[in-house]
Amino acid sequence: MAEHRSDQWYAGTDRNAYIHRAWMRRGLPSHAFDGRPHIAIANTASDLTPCNMHLDEVARSVKQGVYEAGGIPLNLPVVSLGETLVRPTAMLWRNLASMATEEMLRANPIDGVVLLGGCDKTIPALLMAAASVDLPAVVIPGGPMLTGTFRGQPLGCGTDVWRLSEEVRGGGLSEQDFLKSESSMIRSKGHCNTMGTASTMALMAESLGMVLPGLAGTPAADSRLLEHSHETGRLIVEMVENDRRPSSVLTRASFLNAIVTLAAVGGSTNAVVHLLAIAGRLGVDLTQDDFDRTGSAVPLLVDLQPAGRWLMEDFHRAGGLLAVLAEVRDLLDPQALTVTGRPLVDYLDEARIWDREVISARADPVQPAAGIAVLHGNLAPSGAVIKPAAASEHLLRHRGPAVVFDSIEDLHARIDDPELVVDADSVLILRGCGPRGYPGMPEVANMPLPAKLLQQGVRDMVRICDGRMSGTAYGTVVLHVAPEAAAGGPLALVRTGDMIVLDVPQRRLDIDIDDDELARRTPSATAAARYAEPLRGWERLYVSTVGQADTGADLDFLVGSTGHQVSRESH
Numbered sequence: 001m002a003e004h005r006s007d008q009w010y011a012g013t014d015r016n017a018y019i020h021r022a023w024m025r026r027g028l029p030s031h032a033f034d035g036r037p038h039i040a041i042a043n044t045a046s047d048l049t050p051c052n053m054h055l056d057e058v059a060r061s062v063k064q065g066v067y068e069a070g071g072i073p074l075n076l077p078v079v080s081l082g083e084t085l086v087r088p089t090a091m092l093w094r095n096l097a098s099m100a101t102e103e104m105l106r107a108n109p110i111d112g113v114v115l116l117g118g119c120d121k122t123i124p125a126l127l128m129a130a131a132s133v134d135l136p137a138v139v140i141p142g143g144p145m146l147t148g149t150f151r152g153q154p155l156g157c158g159t160d161v162w163r164l165s166e167e168v169r170g171g172g173l174s175e176q177d178f179l180k181s182e183s184s185m186i187r188s189k190g191h192c193n194t195m196g197t198a199s200t201m202a203l204m205a206e207s208l209g210m211v212l213p214g215l216a217g218t219p220a221a222d223s224r225l226l227e228h229s230h231e232t233g234r235l236i237v238e239m240v241e242n243d244r245r246p247s248s249v250l251t252r253a254s255f256l257n258a259i260v261t262l263a264a265v266g267g268s269t270n271a272v273v274h275l276l277a278i279a280g281r282l283g284v285d286l287t288q289d290d291f292d293r294t295g296s297a298v299p300l301l302v303d304l305q306p307a308g309r310w311l312m313e314d315f316h317r318a319g320g321l322l323a324v325l326a327e328v329r330d331l332l333d334p335q336a337l338t339v340t341g342r343p344l345v346d347y348l349d350e351a352r353i354w355d356r357e358v359i360s361a362r363a364d365p366v367q368p369a370a371g372i373a374v375l376h377g378n379l380a381p382s383g384a385v386i387k388p389a390a391a392s393e394h395l396l397r398h399r400g401p402a403v404v405f406d407s408i409e410d411l412h413a414r415i416d417d418p419e420l421v422v423d424a425d426s427v428l429i430l431r432g433c434g435p436r437g438y439p440g441m442p443e444v445a446n447m448p449l450p451a452k453l454l455q456q457g458v459r460d461m462v463r464i465c466d467g468r469m470s471g472t473a474y475g476t477v478v479l480h481v482a483p484e485a486a487a488g489g490p491l492a493l494v495r496t497g498d499m500i501v502l503d504v505p506q507r508r509l510d511i512d513i514d515d516d517e518l519a520r521r522t523p524s525a526t527a528a529a530r531y532a533e534p535l536r537g538w539e540r541l542y543v544s545t546v547g548q549a550d551t552g553a554d555l556d557f558l559v560g561s562t563g564h565q566v567s568r569e570s571h
Contacts, residue, residue: 051082052118061230095542144217159306189220197470431494436546438467545557547559
């Protein structure tokens with residue numbers, strides 16, 4: 001057998017090799033140490049990450065595949081982030097999860113890794129880690145949940161939470177009926193069934209080439225997920241034998257393919273910050289503006305919530321990702337490879353659309369051009385993003401007076417105040433929600449609309465924030481404003497009543513005051529008083545080293561790849 005990295009721990013007759021083998025002899029036979037590849041299963045299963053609770057079952061299928069191919073599978077629990085539960089926001093710990101996983105992959109005697117993720121931050125964190133270590137790696141997305149129904153109507157996880165809660169606030173739905181829908185929304189294991197961040201990042205991982213083609217989007221409860229997991233276990237052993245690493249798959253071409261995919265499926269804006277962070281770990285030249293240049297003219301082909309009607313179970317039966325990519329094949333780089341060693345485009349020949357209500361043909365798209373738009377202007381010198389497919393068309397060009405909230409607490413305290421001076425033309429601005437300010441860049445940018453406007457029938461307004469929004473959310477929301485207010489960005493200078501100009505077709509976001517007046521202003525002291533000032537621990541390290549949204553909000557000392565070498569012994 002060829003020499004493997006794990007042989008550095010196990011091969012030989014010295015004291016250290018003895019210790020390593022002896023402590024692992026808890027069921028492993030002696031031939032486990034005869035040069036077979038040792039495969040870690042980086043497992044984000046956790047009862048506190050409900051979307052990933054089933055990944056132990058997936059891991060068992062992976063183990064069977066690894067054994068069948070002649071490898072030694074090893075379960076490696078890693079940091080798991082439950083998007084719906086952790087406070088103040090799961091994004092605060094994405095970089096920690098990636099760093100911890102990176103260190104465990106590097107420190108342990110493994111030759112390759114299968115990455116099990118599902119919930120929003122788990123796949124990005126695992127990919128960031130794998131990119132930094134650059135050992136053979138492959139992703140298995142845990143898959144979306146099955147569609148739940150309430151009163152005979154399908155429920156979109158997340159999306160219908162926002163919709164129904166606004167109906168309650170607007171007086172169109174009773175609290176009792178709202179709470180009745182709660183037990184209907186989550187029908188099975190799996191992550192959100194809308195085209196939210198979890199579904200988006202699963203599809204991004206496949207379009208990047210890091211998933212067995214055809215797997216992403218398979219529902220968590222579908223038996224084919226276990227079949228593909230077994231096959232992936234076999235694949236990782238082959239990848240080790242052929243030294244097929246993330247650096248050979250995750251190229252600029254693969255990232256541009258992911259951007260095309262993001263636009264075609266109508267994916268979450270959160271993919272922007274995650275893809276930038278993954279690219280940063282590899283030194284791939286990718287910028288926020290690439291999302292606009294490459295993706296903004298790509299047609300939207302998938303009619304899924306939050307931008308459309310259907311859900312992920314429908315997407316899978318309609319043909320899934322490969323059917324979408326076959327429609328935009330001419331926009332994909334044909335040289336970009338996958339974990340199988342073959343180009344992504346090789347898997348598109350037999351792809352078919354089986355339901356054109358869910359996945360449209362290129363000739364008849366849901367929208368002709370609906371990728372992420374990147375805005376610049378004196379309110380966003382380093383850029384901001386908006387998802388036109390989830391916005392109201394009449395608001396994509398808009399001028400209106402600012403209504404400013406200095407913190408999330410300020411928003412909650414005043415948004416439903418009957419005395420709040422606000423109308424449908426107002427522009428809601430929430431600051432202090434960026435990576436440093438909150439900390440962690442939470443999903444609060446899709447601010448609730450004022451109750452008095454909801455009661456008047458208003459269902460969308462222009463909203464601007466230096467934070468993020470859930471991939472399951474919708475509305476005319478400008479996100480990721482950079483620099484954030486807490487980093488000295490001009491969002492800290494806006495005052496209630498200032499005229500804000502949004503022009504998505506021209507890619508502009510401006511405050512309509514002259515440069516001299518803007519330069520004379522001082523940042524809001526009220527906002528600054530609420531910025532995060534952690535005294536210790538991870539939050540302190542995060543706030544002092546985190547970058548801005550336009551570069552992926554990674555920590556400055558984590559950018560780049562270190563590799564997998566470990567030079568010193570522990571005994």
